Amino acid sequence: MRRFISGTRFMLFFSFVCLSVFLLSAMYIGGSAAKERSLLEYRKQYYKDQSHKLAYAVQTHIRSERLSKDEIQLLHHFSAVYTFAFRYYAADGSILLFDSADNRPLAAEPYDFDVPIIVEGNLIGYIKTYFDLSRHDFSYYPGSTMESSRPNAYIFAGLLILSVFLSFVMAKKLSNPIIASSKVADHIAGGIRGTRMPVTGTSEMKQLASTINALVTEFDRQEGWRKQMMQDLTHELRTPLTSLLSRIDAILDGILPATEENMHKIHTEIDRLCRLVDDLEKLSEAEGARFELNIEQVEMTQLVKDVYDGFLFMSKGKGIHLTFRKPHVPCYAEVDPDRIIQIVSNMVSNAIKYTQAGGSVEIGLYPADIGIIIYCQDNGIGISKKELSLVFNRFYRVDKSRRRKNASGGIGVGLSIAKALVEAHGGTIGVESAPGKGSKFYFNI
Numbered sequence: 001m002r003r004f005i006s007g008t009r010f011m012l013f014f015s016f017v018c019l020s021v022f023l024l025s026a027m028y029i030g031g032s033a034a035k036e037r038s039l040l041e042y043r044k045q046y047y048k049d050q051s052h053k054l055a056y057a058v059q060t061h062i063r064s065e066r067l068s069k070d071e072i073q074l075l076h077h078f079s080a081v082y083t084f085a086f087r088y089y090a091a092d093g094s095i096l097l098f099d100s101a102d103n104r105p106l107a108a109e110p111y112d113f114d115v116p117i118i119v120e121g122n123l124i125g126y127i128k129t130y131f132d133l134s135r136h137d138f139s140y141y142p143g144s145t146m147e148s149s150r151p152n153a154y155i156f157a158g159l160l161i162l163s164v165f166l167s168f169v170m171a172k173k174l175s176n177p178i179i180a181s182s183k184v185a186d187h188i189a190g191g192i193r194g195t196r197m198p199v200t201g202t203s204e205m206k207q208l209a210s211t212i213n214a215l216v217t218e219f220d221r222q223e224g225w226r227k228q229m230m231q232d233l234t235h236e237l238r239t240p241l242t243s244l245l246s247r248i249d250a251i252l253d254g255i256l257p258a259t260e261e262n263m264h265k266i267h268t269e270i271d272r273l274c275r276l277v278d279d280l281e282k283l284s285e286a287e288g289a290r291f292e293l294n295i296e297q298v299e300m301t302q303l304v305k306d307v308y309d310g311f312l313f314m315s316k317g318k319g320i321h322l323t324f325r326k327p328h329v330p331c332y333a334e335v336d337p338d339r340i341i342q343i344v345s346n347m348v349s350n351a352i353k354y355t356q357a358g359g360s361v362e363i364g365l366y367p368a369d370i371g372i373i374i375y376c377q378d379n380g381i382g383i384s385k386k387e388l389s390l391v392f393n394r395f396y397r398v399d400k401s402r403r404r405k406n407a408s409g410g411i412g413v414g415l416s417i418a419k420a421l422v423e424a425h426g427g428t429i430g431v432e433s434a435p436g437k438g439s440k441f442y443f444n445i
């Protein structure tokens with residue numbers, strides 16, 4: 001019960017009902033008060049008109065201040081015709097000459113008028129009429145139709161029922177997607193990953209559901225990578241460790257002589273293990289943003305040229321034509337030069353790695369609206385469209401078995417480190433590639 005009361009549907013329903021009751025009551029009370037006011041004004045105007053009519057009738061029949069018997073008789077007649085009470089006073093207003101209100105009950109809301117009686121230019125008396133604003137019992141009173149058309153309590157009740165119904169419909173409509181989403185969220189939290197939030201309801205709810213769906217998809221992907229990473233790491237570590245162990249065991253058992261060649265093989269395995277640990281360290285440093293950037297103003301052309309020079313020997317050894325495209329203008333930027341060298345080196349070493357002998361690799365830079373763009377283009381094996389968005393992910397390698405067999409290969413963290421470093425500089429990194437045609441990696445600073 002408590003859960004139901006604190007639920008969104010009930011809360012919305014309750015709020016809508018409260019709001020509509022408040023609005024309807026305000027309209028009803030406001031409408032009644034306004035009608036009452038205009039009716040009162042109407043009544044007063046009507047009473048005034050009646051008073052003047054009576055005064056006119058009196059004026060046409062009474063000739064002097066003193067009332068004759070016939071005139072008194074006439075006033076009695078008027079009192080019967082006009083159902084309201086009136087008094088007739090002498091001209092100075094102090095002497096009461098006729099009172100039709102003798103036996104009438106007191107008015108609850110008295111309202112009176114003074115109308116002077118003027119005959120041939122002389123003031124001969126006053127008529128004072130008396131009304132009760134709380135009553136309107138004239139049979140010929142034209143306002144009676146108005147009075148009867150007061151705001152109807154039945155209409156109010158009808159509107160109230162309608163608003164309760166509409167409140168329920170609205171509350172249901174608004175809360176349905178929330179309830180459905182919460183059920184799906186429970187499923188997801190419980191490990192049922194295939195389910196997705198229904199994208200329905202208000203625009204904010206749709207937005208929220210889409211965002212959560214994207215989060216779940218991303219979470220699934222991350223989880224996949226995590227599993228893959230554990231597999232890769234175990235494999236990467238086990239292979240050199242097993243090989244090392246068997247070699248050392250063999251030397252200790254005297255099966256393998258401790259020659260320079262055998263020691264060199266052990267050294268290569270240890271070196272590979274060290275590089276692997278180094279890569280992991282660099283990755284956690286870069287991704288955890290635990291590094292400090294030593295920003296300084298650098299002429300980027302020279303910096304990229306230095307990287308190019310560093311790779312000339314290696315590319316020649318592999319039979320790859322490495323070129324450097326210089327910009328026409330000096331390109332200065334505020335960067336950490338060591339980190340930029342690290343990023344460009346990673347791109348160039350990958351390009352050389354994934355380009356066959358006889359291929360070519362071009363490194364270059366140029367100024368653009370978004371800063372300086374540095375790129376490395378090769379005509380190597382390229383990357384398929386499907387893999388393209390994944391190459392910047394940690395431990396992602398396009399061809400896993402091939403990389404493992406290659407002792408000089410990385411563990412698929414070079415580009416994710418480069419990405420973290422570029423982002424730390426406020427830039428973005430990207431790639432364009434086509435299988436068999438080559439790849440172009442670039443970033444802006």
Ligand code: ADP
Binds near residue numbers: 354383411
């Ligand atoms: P690794 O340490 O394995 O080189 P990287 O993060 O540097 O990892 O690269 C990730 C993957 O992207 C590589 O395994 C490779 O398959 C692919 N890749 C990177 N650069 C290129 C390139 N120039 N041409 C083709 N594939 C590339």
